[in-house]
Amino acid sequence: MQIKIEWTYTTAKGTEVFFQSENMTVEKAVLVAEDIEKTGRAKHVHFIDHQESSWKLKELKKYMEGIQTEPHNVTVYFDGGFDRESRHSGLGCAIYYDQNGKSYRLRKNAAVDELKTNNEAEYAALHLALQELEFLGVHHLPVTFIGDSQVVINQLKDEWPCFEEELSRWMDRIEEKTHTLGIQPDYQLVGRKKNQEADHLASQALKNIEIMSTIELDAE
Incomplete structure (x- = not known):
């Protein structure tokens, strides 16, 4: 917070x-x-x-x-990639958090086949991150979500309307999950260069390279 x-x-x-x-x-x-x-x-x-x-x-x-004993000071980077030829999607997220006086970074990606657009992949990547937050035990805390998709960030901030039925369903999933976990989301839009970590994870997923890791970060 x-x-x-x-x-x-x-x-x-x-x-x-x-x-x-x-x-x-x-x-x-x-x-x-x-x-x-x-x-x-x-x-x-x-x-x-x-x-x-x-x-x-x-x-x-x-x-x-x-x-102190629970994950807090949580920041999430997320990104989704979509290959039009193969109809294959890659999702990636990097989660930074503190717990028991130490700092950690969790990286997770996933390959998905049932999505139809890049915007869906971006929403799915955010939903993947929320699932990981649930596994970590993050609840009733403010969480910063950082992505490079103008569509996803601006729609979730209610700055852009959502007319696509499929994206509307993803919005409902995101809002339901944050409500269930008691998370107060702060959505921030950044350029792709500042979201390279999540972008790389999504690209690896498109190549069927699976990543799931958690490391302790060195204290500054």
């Missing part, structure tokens, strides 16, 4: 100034807020999440304790 800190700073002569930070992880926000409070000049320190809900420091620490 990304969160902002808001606080009022009081100078030695009593002048007050309001500050708001940029978005940051919960862990970083707690560390920064604790340091701010040590100055003795900060008042009304609180946190604002992506849904504009307000948290106190004590509440945020309790939240952190509750999620």
